[in-house]
Amino acid sequence: MRKIKNYTRPKSIEEAYEIYKKGRSIFLAGGTFIGSKRNIKLENLIDLQETKLNYIQEKDDSIHIGAMTTISDIVDAKTVASSFSGILNKAARRLASPAIRNISTIGGNIMSGVPWSDITPVLLSIDAELLLFDGETHRVKIDNFFGDSKFSNMLLLEIIIKRWGRGSYRRFSRTEVDIPQVVCALTQHNKVRAAAGAIWKFPQRIRGLETVLEKGKVSDNEVRDIVDKEVKAFSDLRGEAEFKKEIASALFIDIVEELGTIRHG
Ligand SMILES: Cc1cc2nc3c(=O)[nH]c(=O)nc-3n(C[C@H](O)[C@H](O)[C@H](O)COP(=O)(O)OP(=O)(O)OC[C@H]3O[C@@H](n4cnc5c(N)ncnc54)[C@H](O)[C@@H]3O)c2cc1C
Known part of the structure; x- marks a missing residue:
């Protein structure tokens, strides 16, 4: 059941936060996530549309x-x-x-x-x-x-x-518009960053992969080993943890191939 006492549209971030501080309050942006919640009991729904944060x-x-x-x-x-x-x-x-x-x-x-x-x-x-x-x-x-x-x-x-660096991103989902089962991203500037998402509570950095790539190239077997040892994954309706880790390995191998950082042979 949804019960919302006050809907407000503050004109500044200070005003928005003042209302929020009163408790039992929630900020409203696009509403696509909030709209999916069946049970909400709130004092204040604080619409951020007029806070000038769209730029x-x-x-x-x-x-x-x-x-x-x-x-x-x-x-x-x-x-x-x-x-x-x-x-x-x-x-x-x-x-x-x-x-x-x-x-x-x-x-x-x-x-x-x-x-x-x-x-x-x-x-x-x-x-x-x-x-x-x-x-x-x-x-x-x-x-x-x-x-x-x-x-x-x-x-x-x-x-x-x-505004610098280069990088690549892959996502795996059942259909084009489904939410992702696995997301992988890798970037290079003066350091390497590798991150995986959708497979654990939070997105996670894959530090082993970053370390190897900062020294040079990586083989596909090394990528598999690192992902297997380092990546945390959970099982849910969209797939078993082990399956998601295999997909993450495949996506990272694809990315390092694209970025020219794969070591063949
Ligand atoms: C059918 C469907 C499919 C989707 N598929 C994907 C997908 O494949 N990949 C993907 O990444 N996302 C997907 N999404 C979107 C995602 O799940 C969220 O619904 C969306 O990103 C929330 O954005 P919003 O602006 O609508 O936030 P809202 O629903 O307005 O708010 C979401 C939460 O963030 C809080 N909040 C909002 N703005 C702020 C702020 N500035 N400061 C503090 N708190 C704030 C709110 O209080 C609330 O708790 C999908 C959504 C739907 C409905």
Whole structure:
């Protein structure tokens, strides 16, 4: 049953957070996740539409994406394409259907904490930073964000990514529009980042793969060994943990082949 006492549309982040602090409150972005909840009892539903968090801006070597930016806007953003071969645009393009992409926001995708996100493993692989607000502003590396409950009661303002590097991303799902069973992303700049998502509660870095690739190339057997030993996976309706790990190995092998970092023989 849904019971919501007050619907508000604050005009600033300060006003939004003041209402949130009163308790039994929730922020509303695109509403695609909140709308799927059957049991909600709330004092305040705080619509973020008028908080001016819908923007994509370039500043020096960074790109700042407001939390209320829709997934569709990211698909089409040329600026975002200058970051790590545009893997964030590519991941956004693969998220669900156009109807969902037109209303889902990047902030809602991150803050909903859904394990099957297409977006969060890619953000992890590009060392994104998050700007969060709880009366004060906090700039947090995304690697330190996942699994830390102190951030779940903050308002996400923006996502900061860099305009450099190259990278590649793969996702595996039953059909084109299904939520992913496995997401893998790998990037290179002055360091290597490998991340997997949709197979564990949180997206995870594959540090063994990063270490090997920072020294040179990797063979497909090494990729399989690293994924087998290091990747955490759970079984659910979409597949057994072991199956997902095998898929993750195959996706990473495909990516390192594409980036020219595979060692044959
Ligand atoms: C049919 C369907 C298929 C989907 N398929 C995929 C898929 O394949 N891949 C994928 O990645 N996603 C997919 N999604 C989208 C994903 O599951 C979420 O529904 C979506 O990303 C949430 O975004 P939203 O803007 O609608 O957030 P909302 O539903 O408005 O909010 C989600 C949560 O985040 C909180 N929140 C929102 N914005 C902020 C903020 N700025 N600061 C703090 N908290 C905030 C809300 O309070 C709420 O708890 C799918 C959704 C649907 C409905």
